[in-house]
Each structure stands twice: as structure tokens, then as C-alpha cells.
Amino acid sequence: MKYIVDLAGRRLTVEIDGSDVVVDGVRMPASLETVEGTPVRLLRLGDAVHRVVARRDGARGQYAVDVDGWPFAAEALDERTRAIRDVAAASESASGPAPLKAPMPGLVVRVLAEVGAEVTAGQALVVVEAMKMENELRAAGPARVTAVHAVAGTAVEKGAVLVELAAL
Amino acid sequence: MFHKVLVANRGEIALRVIRACQELGVKAVAVYSEADARAPHVREADEAVCIGPPPSNQSYLLGDRLIEVARRTGAEAIHPGYGFLSERAWFARAVREAGLVFVGPPAEAIEAMGSKTDARQLAIAAGVPVVPGTTEALRDADEAMAIAESFGYPVLLKAAAGGGGKGMRVVREPHELAAALGAAQREAKNAFGDDAVYVEKYLDGPRHVEVQVLADMHGTVLHLGERECSLQRRHQKMVEEAPSPAVSPALRARMGETAVAAARAAGYVNAGTCEFLLDRDGSFYFLEMNTRIQVEHPVTELVMGLDLVQWQLRIAAGERLPFEQKSFVPRGWAIECRITSEDPANGFLPSTGRITHLHLPSGPGVRWDGGIEDGSEIGLHYDPMLAKLIVHAPSRPLAIARMQRALRELVVEGVETSRSFHLRLLEHPDVQAGDISIQWLEAHLAELTSAQPDDDTIRRAAVVAALAAQHDRGQLAAPVHSAGAESGVREGWRWQARRESLGQ
Numbered sequence: 281m282k283y284i285v286d287l288a289g290r291r292l293t294v295e296i297d298g299s300d301v302v303v304d305g306v307r308m309p310a311s312l313e314t315v316e317g318t319p320v321r322l323l324r325l326g327d328a329v330h331r332v333v334a335r336r337d338g339a340r341g342q343y344a345v346d347v348d349g350w351p352f353a354a355e356a357l358d359e360r361t362r363a364i365r366d367v368a369a370a371s372e373s374a375s376g377p378a379p380l381k382a383p384m385p386g387l388v389v390r391v392l393a394e395v396g397a398e399v400t401a402g403q404a405l406v407v408v409e410a411m412k413m414e415n416e417l418r419a420a421g422p423a424r425v426t427a428v429h430a431v432a433g434t435a436v437e438k439g440a441v442l443v444e445l446a447a448l
Numbered sequence: 449m450f451h452k453v454l455v456a457n458r459g460e461i462a463l464r465v466i467r468a469c470q471e472l473g474v475k476a477v478a479v480y481s482e483a484d485a486r487a488p489h490v491r492e493a494d495e496a497v498c499i500g501p502p503p504s505n506q507s508y509l510l511g512d513r514l515i516e517v518a519r520r521t522g523a524e525a526i527h528p529g530y531g532f533l534s535e536r537a538w539f540a541r542a543v544r545e546a547g548l549v550f551v552g553p554p555a556e557a558i559e560a561m562g563s564k565t566d567a568r569q570l571a572i573a574a575g576v577p578v579v580p581g582t583t584e585a586l587r588d589a590d591e592a593m594a595i596a597e598s599f600g601y602p603v604l605l606k607a608a609a610g611g612g613g614k615g616m617r618v619v620r621e622p623h624e625l626a627a628a629l630g631a632a633q634r635e636a637k638n639a640f641g642d643d644a645v646y647v648e649k650y651l652d653g654p655r656h657v658e659v660q661v662l663a664d665m666h667g668t669v670l671h672l673g674e675r676e677c678s679l680q681r682r683h684q685k686m687v688e689e690a691p692s693p694a695v696s697p698a699l700r701a702r703m704g705e706t707a708v709a710a711a712r713a714a715g716y717v718n719a720g721t722c723e724f725l726l727d728r729d730g731s732f733y734f735l736e737m738n739t740r741i742q743v744e745h746p747v748t749e750l751v752m753g754l755d756l757v758q759w760q761l762r763i764a765a766g767e768r769l770p771f772e773q774k775s776f777v778p779r780g781w782a783i784e785c786r787i788t789s790e791d792p793a794n795g796f797l798p799s800t801g802r803i804t805h806l807h808l809p810s811g812p813g814v815r816w817d818g819g820i821e822d823g824s825e826i827g828l829h830y831d832p833m834l835a836k837l838i839v840h841a842p843s844r845p846l847a848i849a850r851m852q853r854a855l856r857e858l859v860v861e862g863v864e865t866s867r868s869f870h871l872r873l874l875e876h877p878d879v880q881a882g883d884i885s886i887q888w889l890e891a892h893l894a895e896l897t898s899a900q901p902d903d904d905t906i907r908r909a910a911v912v913a914a915l916a917a918q919h920d921r922g923q924l925a926a927p928v929h930s931a932g933a934e935s936g937v938r939e940g941w942r943w944q945a946r947r948e949s950l951g952q
Contacts, residue, residue, distance in 0.1 A: 283914035288906050294914035301914070303907050312915035318805050319861050323912055330908060333859055334916045343916050347909045349856045349871040350901040351793070354913035383797050385828060411798040411832045413682075418795070438800075 284362040287345070287354035294356070301325075323347075377423045380443040382436045386410035391432050393425045393443045406430045406442045422448055449765050450474050450525050453551070454518040455493065457529030458508060459819035460835055461741075462489035465527045468757040477521045479514060481507035483829055488821055495521055502829045508532045511539045515546045525549035525764055527757075531831065534740040537562060551764040553718050553739050560714040561737040571734045574713035576706050579725065579733040581648025589626035592647050596625060599649045605629055607636035608644035615639060618650050653885035654725040656680065657692050657732065659707035660748045661720045662759060664769045669711050671704035672752050673778050675721075675744055678884045679873065681796070686866070686889065687873060688744035689783045690751045693844060693882030694726060697777075703732055704773075710734060719745070719760050725886075743786065743836065746817060750782035750840040781847040782840045785855065787818075788832040791864035792897050798832050799864035801825075809857035813840045813850055826863050834865065844882065848874055872896045 283294045295302040301310040312334070313322040319335040330347060337344040337353065341361065345352040357365060380393075386408040393405040404416040405425075423445035430442040452475040455465045462478060466489060469476040478493030483502035490496045497517045500507035511533055518526055526543050528534035534552065541555035552558075561567045568578050580599040585608060586592045596603045596619070605628055607615025615636035617628040629645065637643040660672040676692035677685045695703070707722035714737065721742050723735040745756045763769070790796040803824045808816050818835030820826070826834070839854055841847035855871050873879055873896060878888065901909075 281918060283917055285910040285913050287909055287913065288900060290906060292907065292910040294910050296914060296918050301911050303911060310911055310915065312912060312919065314919075318807075320805070320807065320859060321912070321916075323908065323915075325908065325911065332908075332912050333861065334912050335861060336916075336920070340920075341917055343913045345909045345912050345916075346859075346868075347905055347912060348901075349852075349868060350905050350909070351868050352906075352909045352913075354909060356910075356913035356917035358917075383794065384800055410828045411830070413798065413832075415795065415797050 282359055283356045284359060285354055285356045287352045376447045377421055377445045379441045379445060380405055380417055380419070382408060382438055382440045382442055383417070384408075384410050385436065385438050386415070387435050388430045388432050388442075389414055391428060391430045393428050393430075395425055395428055397425045398448060399423055399425060399445075408436065408442075417442065419445070424448055449767075450523075450549070450761065452477060452494075452521065452523045453525045453527055453761065454479065454514065454521065454523040455489070455527050455529065456508070456514045457527075457532055457534075458484050458487065458489060458830065460817050460833070461529040461531075461743075461819075463492060463819055464817055465529060465757055466492050468755060468761060471755075472758055472761060474761065477517070477523050479508070479517060481829075483825075483827060487824070488819060497521065502827070504532065504829065511536070511542055515542060515548065518543075518548055519546065523548070525551050525761070527551040527760070528740065530740050530743055535562075535738070549764050551718070551760050553714075553716050553720060557714045557716045557720075558739045561716075561720075561739050564736050567734075567736045570713055571710055574709050576710045576713075576734045577732065579648050579651070579735075582646045584646065585644035586629065586647060589629050592625055592629050593622060595647055596622070602650040602652065603647050604650035605632040605645050605647055607632065607640060607642070608646060609636065609640035609642045615645060651725055651727050651733075653887060654727050655692065655694055655884070656685075656723065656886050657695060657703070657726040658721045658723045658738075658742075659703050660745070660756070661707050661711045661716065661722060662756070662763070662769060663711055663717050663720070664763050665717055665766060666768050668769045669708045669716070670769060670771060670773055670776065671707050672748050672754075672756075672776050673700055674703060675747055676882075676884075677744065678886050679879070679889050680886060681889050681893065685744065685786065687783065687785055687870065687879075688747055689781065689844075689847070690747035691778045691781070692726075699730060699732075706732070706734070710737060718763050719756055743833070744784050746815060746836065746838045747782035747784050750815070750838065751778040751780060752776055753779060780840055780842045781844045782838060783847045783851050784836050784838040785851060785870045786833050786866070787835045787837055787858070787860070787870075788866045789826045789834055789863045790832050790866050792866055792869035794864070796866075798828065800827055801863045803860065804862035805859060806861070807857070807859035809837065809854035811854075811857075813847075814854045815839070820860075834860070834863075845880070848880060869896065872899050875899075 281296050285292045308326045311324045319333050323330040323332045333346040335344045341355050341357040343354045345354050389409045390407040399419045401421045403419045406417045408415050426446045427444040454477040455462050466476040475494040478490050478496040479499045480490050481502045499513050533539040537555040537558040540550040543550040571578050602620040605617040615632050617632045619625050619628045632645045633643040655678040657674050659674050663669040674692050675688050675690045677688045679687040721738040724732045726732045789799045791799045806822050815838040820834045839850040841850045
């Protein structure tokens, strides 16, 4: 079985062939053993061993992986599923940028976004206070603000839509 | 020694104080908000009393209730920990007036060091160096010029009402001063409606170095060397170490004597910390005194070989310090990383949730001062610091290697933490060389958070994800197969079976 793995901004193909894996043309024996009741696993690559963490995180094929102190958000899908998701993602991105949502419950301290304004990647749109710290929530990419739902001084729940955006 | 002490705090510091009490044979009374009913500090205490709902202004900040609980449980003293009421003079006074002992300095010493301006006046009177500058608004460029000449360039123009860098100008040459003053005054006027600007000496890349002080009720005031705390993000310390790579034994003695002089001037008793800015040329300037035990106290404990929290209790009970100043020579090197529930990959936003798996590092020279365990709920009511990971080793390079090893062993699942950021930080050549300042971390934040692993690590992670996906696919195809993983799939099947057996 061939898996297409997206992680760290890259796309790798991992072929699982019996007890071997083939990555970047290199074949070696590999296995992943679970430690019962924990997200900790033992990765064996030939004789090399690595204590890693792998946990389902979101949709099928998505894993939070930690290897040697590096965290990864990885998506591992078979070729067919990967192709279907790519098509779906392409049509989704054509429908415009995702709205800015509250990543945690908190209090809206300031609203910096204005309807109609053009914003650039990394520009702060809303400031939310949580754990006594002010957190600037920023635009992921260039966009136009189409609606502002955040109101200064009000509490918001995790996932609440704060600002709606459209492609420029 | 006391028979019973009330611990007026939560989280790791409450647990730290309870441990000190137990080792001294003192009974500990924990207090907790409704959100902390199942917290470790409640379980480890001898008695525990609920003091209110989760918000701290309805629980941990209610001084009168804490005093009432102390009286009711028969505690003779209250240890405030850090944060919350630890530096409130009114609380220290109320505890004393209730006939109880406040484990900390007298209310008068807290007041004397209470504001930065009061502390600055007191320091100047005691001959303690402070950052040279004016505390009154400059009239004009001529006055600014004369004052700047008195302590030399570069100088910093600063709006009196300032904040956020507005109305601030660094001036490196005398001929730039007049124009910069005009600009700073206009900016201050626009931003704060007040064009008052003052001038002080500008320190280029100073370090934050602080000196631990310990004073008893009988006139002995000792210093326990310094801690290097320059690695800060938004004025929050992330990594601390003792000693400082920039402090020689001679400088340590000079800074220590200065800290002792400041503490004496304030009539200080118990553990406290004098904060200094240390300039590149070895000049140091007093900033303020923290009149409590500090988060980073363990690094001093490890290199000086004593228990500061136990000594806080002993001093409060009237014991004499049996040490001589010359016995305090740092042994080896200690480093602390503050493990917080903040997501470094996402602008350090706070992360909440339940700790689903916790694996703690151990082995030689590793200490974990934590307030979390498997199942702990991390909410938004309190500080995001989950724990402190502290190591001790014979030298700085060995301490860094030990901390890297310990951070790699640590697994915290359920919330995002600062762990990987600490690893990146300790890999940086500047940090390894000890070449840091209070601006270093902010200046290197983007570099650190965007660091990428090498190709081998990425390939390994890809293999892990592919093998996990293959495994979970097998689980889907054969759900009754029970060997192996915790997976959402199996949970789902169990749940389904339970529903069916209930006939729903």
C-alpha cells in the first residue's frame, strides 16, 4: 500500500510492502508498536528505535506526530483518497479564505478589522484576552474583510466566527 | 517551628510549599477553588478547604476568607506562594493583625519596595546604582543635552505616560537629540495627550540578572548569588539559569553586596529578589525588588544546595540563619524551563483541554516541579504555566545537554505546550554560547518558531504517520480485533455495543 504523507510543508510517498517501507527510494524493515493505553509508540527502522508519539488528530488520516522533539501535523492517505481530497480542497480554496475563528474561549479586547478593508497576511484583526494575556488573531493571507462579528468587551466561545473574509 | 501552615495558592507552587511543610513535619492546609477540587495540591495536603468559585477574585484573592480558614483550621502561619496575594502589603498586615504569621517580609518592606518609583528612591538613598536619568519632564533640548552629557550616550527619550514603544527614541549622538526630542514629544502628545518626556541612559542589549536574598529576623542578611533571566517573551521569563554566564565571582560579590544593602534599607526579612539590568561593560543597575519566593527559585536551590521554601518557613518561625556569606559558592549549573500551555506554532496562543497522557522525565539531575497530572483540566481561569522542568549538572554545556535530554523525554498530550520551543531555543548557538540579552528572544522569535527539522526526521515522521494510518485501516476492516492501539474506532464500537445492550 502506498501512502501520500503531507507534513512540514512537504509531500512524501511512503510505500508499505509487507514488513518493509520504501521512502525516497530507500527500503528498510519498519514497524510501529503501540504502548498500551498511551499515544506513545516504538518506531523500529532496521535496528534503529525511536520513541515517538502518534495520535489521531481530526479527520481520517490526520495525525499529531512527535519525533525526537519535533512536532508534526501529518496527513497520511492512500493515493486514491489523496486525489479525492485534493480535488475537494481545490474547490474549497476557490470559494475563498476561511473566516477568522476564536481559537479558544476568551474576551474580545479590541476589534481592528473593518468591513471592506484589505488586509495582508499576518495582519492583526482581533485581540482576544485569555489567561490574562492579550492574543492578536491574525489574517492567514491577503483578503478583504466582508463582515465583523466580534464586539469589543464581549466573551466568545471557542470556534466562534469573529471576522469573515473574501479573496481579493 | 509551626505546627500547621495554610498554603494560600494553587498549582505547582502550592505543591512545592506543601512538600516543604511535610519534610519539616508541619501540617499543611490547602485551599482551593471549585475548579481545583481534584487538583494534586488538594490531595497532597493534610487538610483542604474550598474557598469559592473558579475566578481568582472570588477565591484565591479573598484575603479575609483565607485568614478565616487559617483560624478555623488552627494554622499559625500563611504561606502566600507567588502571584495572588503574595505582594499585597494589606494582606501581610491583615495576617499579622489576626495574630498569624505571614511567611514573607513585613508589610512595611513590601510597601517600601511596592512601586518602581518608591523602590528607586529607596535604592538611591541606600547608594544602590539605578539606571541614570530624570524623573521629571524635560523642558527643552538644552536641558536634555546637559543631562545626557552627565551620563553619556546613547540615551533613551521616554514618554512619561508611555507604553508600547510610543514616544520612545534612542539617541546615539548629541546632534540628533533636539530633533528626536521634538518627535518624541509630538508622538507622546498624539498617543497619550501628554507631551511630557524624560531622558535616561540607554542600555544596549542588557541582561536581566537578579540576586536572591535571604534575611532572618535577627539582622542577618545574606545573598545567594544570581540568576540569569534574560530569555523573556513579552516580559515573561521562559528560561532561567544559575549562575549567569556573564557574572564573575568578583561581580557576583559586588552585585550581592548591593542587593543586601537594598534589602537592609527596606527592613527586609525572609526570601526576596533584587532585579538588576546588567550592561555589557559589567555595570549593573537596580530595577526593583520582588518581595516573595520566585517561580525560578529552584535553580538557586540546586547550585547553592539548600531549600529556600523550608528556610522561608524557618525564618518566619524565628530561626536564625546559620550560614556565613562565604559558604555560598555556586556548585555546577542549573537551568529551568517553564512549561506552559501555549502553542508556539500558533503565536503562543493559550491551549486548553484535558491532559490525556503525561510522561515525566527522570534520571540524574532532573527535577520536575509541576501541578499537573493525567486527567488535569487546563482551563482559562489561571496562569498557563503547567510546570517547571529543572536540571542540575557540573557545567553549563552539560546542563544544556541534560535539559535537552529531559525535554525529549517529556510527553504532554492533550494540550499544546512550549516544550518544542524550548528545544529549539536550547539548540541555538547564541543560547549555547550564553550570548543573550533581554531583547534576544523577541528578536529571534520568528527564526525559532519557523525552524525546520532535518530530512531524516521528516522521513521518520512520515513513516510513523503512514504506519499509523495502515494500522487504523486494519482496525476499520476488522473492528473486533482487540490487540494494540487506543483508537477512536474501537471506542466507537464499544460505545455502540453498550447502546445495543441497553436496548436503545
